[in-house]
Amino acid sequence: MKPFLLVSLLASLAYASPHSSDCRCRPHQSCWPSPKEWNALNRSVDGNLVAVRPVAAVCHDGGAESEACRAVQALWSNSTWRAAQPGAVQYENWEAWPEQNQYCHIQTAFDQPCEQGRISLYSTLATSAADIQKTVRFAKGRNLRLAIKNSGHCFLGRSTAPESLQILTNGMKDIEFVNDFKLKGAPRGRGEGPAVTIAAGVSLQELYHALAEKKRVAVAGAAHTVGAAGGYIQGGGHSFLGPWKGMASDNALQFTVVTADGDLVVANEYQHPDLFWALRGGGGGTFGVVVDVTLRTFDEVPVIVSNLNVSTPAGHPDFWDAMTEFHAHLSGLNDAGGAGYYYIIPQLPWIGNASISGLTVGLMFPNQTDTAKVDRVFAPLLTKLKESPAVTTQYASILLPDIATLVSDVLITGDSDSTGNIVLIGSRLFSRDLLVSEDGPKRLISTLKSLQWVAGAAATGHIVAGGAVAQNDQIIDSAIHPAWREAATHITIGHAWDPNASLAEQEAIRENLTNVEVELLRSVEGPNKMGAYLNEANAYEKDFQSSFWGSNYPRLYAIKQKWDPTGLFITRSGVGSEDWDAEGLCRVKGDHCGR
Ligand SMILES: Cc1cc2nc3c(=O)[nH]c(=O)nc-3n(C[C@H](O)[C@H](O)[C@H](O)COP(=O)(O)OP(=O)(O)OC[C@H]3O[C@@H](n4cnc5c(N)ncnc54)[C@H](O)[C@@H]3O)c2cc1C
Ligand SMILES: *[C@@H]1O[C@H](CO)[C@@H](O)[C@H](O)[C@H]1NC(C)=O
Ligand SMILES: *[C@@H]1O[C@H](CO)[C@@H](O)[C@H](O)[C@H]1NC(C)=O
Ligand SMILES: *[C@@H]1O[C@H](CO)[C@@H](O)[C@H](O)[C@H]1NC(C)=O
Ligand SMILES: *[C@@H]1O[C@H](CO)[C@@H](O)[C@H](O)[C@H]1NC(C)=O
Ligand SMILES: *[C@@H]1O[C@H](CO)[C@@H](O)[C@H](O)[C@H]1NC(C)=O
Ligand SMILES: *[C@@H]1O[C@H](CO)[C@@H](O)[C@H](O)[C@H]1NC(C)=O
Numbered sequence: 144m145k146p147f148l149l150v151s152l153l154a155s156l157a158y159a160s161p162h163s164s165d166c167r168c169r170p171h172q173s174c175w176p177s178p179k180e181w182n183a184l185n186r187s188v189d190g191n192l193v194a195v196r197p198v199a200a201v202c203h204d205g206g207a208e209s210e211a212c213r214a215v216q217a218l219w220s221n222s223t224w225r226a227a228q229p230g231a232v233q234y235e236n237w238e239a240w241p242e243q244n245q246y247c248h249i250q251t252a253f254d255q256p257c258e259q260g261r262i263s264l265y266s267t268l269a270t271s272a273a274d275i276q277k278t279v280r281f282a283k284g285r286n287l288r289l290a291i292k293n294s295g296h297c298f299l300g301r302s303t304a305p306e307s308l309q310i311l312t313n314g315m316k317d318i319e320f321v322n323d324f325k326l327k328g329a330p331r332g333r334g335e336g337p338a339v340t341i342a343a344g345v346s347l348q349e350l351y352h353a354l355a356e357k358k359r360v361a362v363a364g365a366a367h368t369v370g371a372a373g374g375y376i377q378g379g380g381h382s383f384l385g386p387w388k389g390m391a392s393d394n395a396l397q398f399t400v401v402t403a404d405g406d407l408v409v410a411n412e413y414q415h416p417d418l419f420w421a422l423r424g425g426g427g428g429t430f431g432v433v434v435d436v437t438l439r440t441f442d443e444v445p446v447i448v449s450n451l452n453v454s455t456p457a458g459h460p461d462f463w464d465a466m467t468e469f470h471a472h473l474s475g476l477n478d479a480g481g482a483g484y485y486y487i488i489p490q491l492p493w494i495g496n497a498s499i500s501g502l503t504v505g506l507m508f509p510n511q512t513d514t515a516k517v518d519r520v521f522a523p524l525l526t527k528l529k530e531s532p533a534v535t536t537q538y539a540s541i542l543l544p545d546i547a548t549l550v551s552d553v554l555i556t557g558d559s560d561s562t563g564n565i566v567l568i569g570s571r572l573f574s575r576d577l578l579v580s581e582d583g584p585k586r587l588i589s590t591l592k593s594l595q596w597v598a599g600a601a602a603t604g605h606i607v608a609g610g611a612v613a614q615n616d617q618i619i620d621s622a623i624h625p626a627w628r629e630a631a632t633h634i635t636i637g638h639a640w641d642p643n644a645s646l647a648e649q650e651a652i653r654e655n656l657t658n659v660e661v662e663l664l665r666s667v668e669g670p671n672k673m674g675a676y677l678n679e680a681n682a683y684e685k686d687f688q689s690s691f692w693g694s695n696y697p698r699l700y701a702i703k704q705k706w707d708p709t710g711l712f713i714t715r716s717g718v719g720s721e722d723w724d725a726e727g728l729c730r731v732k733g734d735h736c737g738r
């Protein structure tokens with residue numbers, strides 16, 4: 144690390160109170176653009192600028208009985224609709240601004256006014272790189288808080304910001320396949336093989352539909368409306384195909400990006416390699432606005448899907464022993480090519496008044512056809528589980544003809560995710576070393592057991608590393624937390640609250656998650672071993688720089704200073720966000736002139 148960088152990192156620990164000149168321009172101030180200036184921006188983006196209100200506004204202020212309100216109520220939990228709305232994100236808690244008592248929900252009384260909360264005031268519904276460039280230059284020139292929203296799925300609230308100008312990328316849907324992709328700036332003749340270039344607003348389900356038509360496969364996530372080119376891939380992008388082909392970001396070949404200066408640049412291993420490195424895992428909304436990304440594609444292959452269910456009467460001690468056994472066998476399943484997800488639900492309401500403790504596991508084995516072989520991999524675990532009479536197990540494996548069928552019939556059925564609720568999550572990556580150690584699985588499980596589990600609450604496990612993700616440690620140099628290369632599982636927990644919960648109630652949940660629960664998870668392997676996935680983590684993560692990026696943080700911070708010295712692109716717990724207050728409105732450290 145260069146000495147000047149160390150100094151600037153140390154300086155970031157000092158908290159200075161902001162001067163008004165260190166703050167963004169706000170609506171009540173004279174610096175705020177006049178209607179004439181907004182009109183000029185609007186003309187420059189071909190009339191794609193809109194003034195924004197929260198989506199539930201039509202139900203408040205006397206509109207409770209209106210047709211528009213009924214439509215919003217019907218679509219409230221439809222993620223495809225939410226993704227396209229400038230006045231919504233996927234989780235209501237990031238639309239509200241509880242610290243300012245600003246809410247606009249459909250669950251709360253309609254006779255109360257609709258407050259803007261963290262919903263942007265204006266949005267450019269971008270259709271081209273030029274729309275994005277014009278908006279970036281406008282925001283930078285007027286010192287406005289800028290927000291970039293794609294699908295609005297971010298669990299950490301990175302796609303909303305109060306009193307901001309938004310760029311909505313969701314409408315940019317181009318998808319283009321090529322047989323032999325040539326990187327810009329590459330030596331003549333050299334090709335990277337088959338690839339697909341997707342525009343900023345392409346959702347995972349749109350990508351999968353296009354891939355299925357072409358009988359191609361790309362590494363992507365398990366959701367309908369998460370944005371493939373947005374926060375997903377820029378945060379690293381984990382996948383059920385990861386152990387087979389690497390992280391989604393390991394398979395990104397090139398990005399087209401609008402920089403903080405409003406320039407359009409291409410970043411790949413030959414051009415702007417520092418930006419290319421940062422965009423693969425450094426986090427969305429931080430280094431520029433991605434216009435499109437090119438991903439490697441692979442041939443279609445058959446896939447085996449296995450499903451294991453484990454249950455006991457609720458709270459039976461043998462349940463936790465079974466969870467320990469499962470984790471002790473997990474790296475073996477992963478070594479055999481298994482990847483996927485599992486849900487541990489300690490208190491699951493069941494038939495009648497009964498409650499059970501349950502685990503359900505779905506593991507995929509891409510490019511494998513012998514189910515008997517997969518069954519043999521599960522056999523030792525099943526034998527162990529059957530030793531307890533309290534434990535009930537169900538197991539099956541089936542062969543599917545291709546990844547497209549797996550996606551359409553098993554992983555992402557229907558046409559949207561169910562959202563429009565409130566959620567705050569916490570998470571941790573756990574290493575393969577832990578799970579293969581003698582007492583590791585037991586330590587992990589006794590920690591999970593010690594958490595408080597309300598009815599229906601789950602710990603979600605993601606077996607999305609190992610295999611190619613681990614092997615790429617030697618092949619891919621990118622910004623993802625190095626812990627990904629050592630990880631065996633990524634476990635998330637979550638909390639919800641009522642839309643009418645008081646600020647104090649919300650803060651109590653936040654505090655306990657941050658200071659008790661995530662700390663317990665962190666303590667399993669100690670503070671400096673492993674980390675957390677920046678896209679699926681606590682929004683208030685302590686020491687987020689090291690949790691999300693580990694030893695890569697200083698390099699990321701330096702690249703951020705180079706490409707965005709004035710801090711136009713700031714997101715919650717994102718690279719460089721420590722220089723700003725929680726909402727990215729006022730600078731709290733560093734030089735506001737960006738020198
Ligand atoms: C139901 C669900 C399933 C998920 N499944 C997976 C999964 O399988 N694997 C996985 O790895 N993650 C998964 N995630 C997490 C997901 O990767 C993150 O929520 C991610 O931030 C979503 O990116 P987005 O662009 O769609 O969301 P947004 O909330 O719109 O954006 C997220 C961040 O990226 C920025 N951003 C968006 N677009 C751009 C752009 N074009 N240029 C620059 N910055 C941009 C935003 O400013 C924000 O900071 C899942 C999340 C949900 C809710
Ligand atoms: C931008 O222009 C379009 C088309 O002229 C218009 O419909 C829209 O209302 C304008 N937006 C704003 C914020 O004035
Ligand atoms: C969700 O919204 C999308 C876009 O508005 C719409 O096409 C789709 O039919 C809706 N789905 C459901 C289940 O209502
Ligand atoms: C699938 O496996 C076969 C044989 O093991 C191999 O030749 C082929 O390259 C694999 N396909 C992909 C897309 O990795
Ligand atoms: C559920 O519990 C109630 C009260 O304890 C009891 O009356 C009822 O019969 C129970 N129902 C079942 C299906 O066990
Ligand atoms: C596991 O449980 C789910 C939900 O109850 C069920 O649909 C599935 O068939 C079960 N799996 C097996 C192998 O029985
Ligand atoms: C904090 O979390 C722990 C672990 O989940 C739980 O036991 C405890 O009750 C929580 N405390 C509060 C005040 O919510």
Ligand SMILES: *[C@@H]1O[C@H](CO)[C@@H](O)[C@H](O)[C@H]1NC(C)=O
Nearest residue numbers: 250251640641642643644645
């Ligand atoms: C909040 O709403 C829930 C129902 O969603 C209700 O049970 C509860 O009484 C409400 N609390 C307050 C403080 O209004």
